[in-house]
Amino acid sequence: EAAVTQSPRNKVAVTGGKVTLSCNQTNNHNNMYWYRQDTGHGLRLIHYSYGAGSTEKGDIPDGYKASRPSQENFSLILELATPSQTSVYFCASGDVGGTEQFFGPGTRLTVL
Amino acid sequence: GDQVEQSPSALSLHEGTSSALRCNFTTTTRSVQWFRQNSRGSLINLFYLASGTKENGRLKSAFDSKELYSTLHIRDAQLEDSGTYFCAAASSSFSKLVFGQGTSLSVVP
Numbered sequence: 001e002a003a004v005t006q007s008p009r010n011k012v013a014v015t016g017g018k019v020t021l022s023c024n025q026t027n028n029h030n031n032m033y034w035y036r037q038d039t040g041h042g043l044r045l046i047h048y049s050y051g052a053g054s055t056e057k058g059d060i061p062d063g064y065k066a067s068r069p070s071q072e073n074f075s076l077i078l079e080l081a082t083p084s085q086t087s088v089y090f091c092a093s094g095d096v097g098g099t100e101q102f103f104g105p106g107t108r109l110t111v112l
Numbered sequence: 113g114d115q116v117e118q119s120p121s122a123l124s125l126h127e128g129t130s131s132a133l134r135c136n137f138t139t140t141t142r143s144v145q146w147f148r149q150n151s152r153g154s155l156i157n158l159f160y161l162a163s164g165t166k167e168n169g170r171l172k173s174a175f176d177s178k179e180l181y182s183t184l185h186i187r188d189a190q191l192e193d194s195g196t197y198f199c200a201a202a203s204s205s206f207s208k209l210v211f212g213q214g215t216s217l218s219v220v221p
Contacts, residue, residue: 033208042198042200042212044211045208099162099202099207101145103155
């Protein structure tokens with residue numbers, strides 16, 4: 001069964017609205033990550049976490065917050081969604097000290 | 113900042129032929145991962161290498177951390193190999209992955 005799951009899989013939001021993307025992992029990994037992928041590009045890191053209660057900024061954190069309430073769950077929060085945040089968002093988990101990451105199926109977000 | 117240069121950007125192969133994809137790294141890289149993104153958008157883990165080579169069926173990957181590159185060889189290409197292939201380098205900072213721009217592979221009869 002899938003070890004990294006994301007919800008929702010698809011989301012349409014309005015400009016200025018709040019959006020929360022959720023991720024759950026059953027790999028028992030300490031590290032979790034949020035990336036976005038734009039058409040024709042690879043993934044870029046938004047936020048990451050190395051355990052419950054911790055969040056760190058990645059390469060493109062502006063406009064996003066993250067929350068890690070437990071080992072299993074990691075959320076990405078868009079407080080005031082903008083059309084430029086229309087993208088596909090991927091969550092991943094990975095071991096401490098190791099670098100192999102395992103990805104969820106992605107969430108397609110459209111901000112109108 | 114860290115960069116991963118992936119080539120070619122697009123590739124068309126006839127069934128049964130072989131080719132190689134390449135990623136060059138601009139900074140020290142601890143390990144590399146290769147993914148295939150299918151038509152549904154899912155990222156499928158192909159290889160994780162901290163050094164040397166790995167082989168899985170018709171796919172083989174190599175990573176040279178000293179010369180800062182990695183390759184993915186596809187042998188006897190099949191239609192189901194079509195998709196976008198990404199390499200991703202693990203940088204020195206907190207295991208984050210830096211992705212290449214991808215290679216769009218089309219296998220045709």
